[in-house]
Amino acid sequence: MNELKKYIGTKIKDYRKELKITSVELGKLSNTSQTTISGIERGDRFASFEVMIKICEVLGITLYDVLPSEITKNLDLNLLDRNDERINIILSTMAPEDIEIAENLLLNHMSFLKEFNNLTPEAKEYLTKFIHSISDK
Structure with missing residues (x-):
């Protein structure tokens, strides 16, 4: 350690x-x-x-x-081992700039994602609609 x-x-x-x-x-x-x-x-x-x-x-x-590369390699392998097909399908439908945004969100805003996950279904829906409303062009 x-x-x-x-x-x-x-x-x-x-x-x-x-x-x-x-x-x-x-x-x-x-x-x-x-x-x-x-x-x-x-x-x-x-x-x-x-x-x-x-x-x-x-x-x-x-x-x-x-983080040392041996740790990040293990993290990547564990994640892909569990969800590789699902993740690959999602990533294959995304534009490169959207993939960067998703990576940034995952790596730098995990606390937000955890809080989002704890919201009620109604609150999640409201927040999702709000985010879509400010991000739609």
Whole structure:
């Protein structure tokens, strides 16, 4: 587990330095303390899922970008093993830009999807209609 923390911390630090921002700036932009950012970058601690999403959004990356490839390969295989046919059918009907939006939603807004899933059927229908109304051209 310590190796994973160090790996993620190093990746966060590398992406931050690429953007030429300080850990203080990253903390402010992600609504996280500089102490938390430093702890993550040193590999001393994990952040909550929500904090990691915020940090990744500020850095312009996804959670996949900070995870070791052996973990992301396993995640991809597990997902495809369970739902490969269904996912492939859905993806085959989508335009490339819609696939990017879906990927972004899945990787960066999982908390929204979880909350959406907890809504009543009526609330889901209302929200879905609202989203369609503002996104239809």
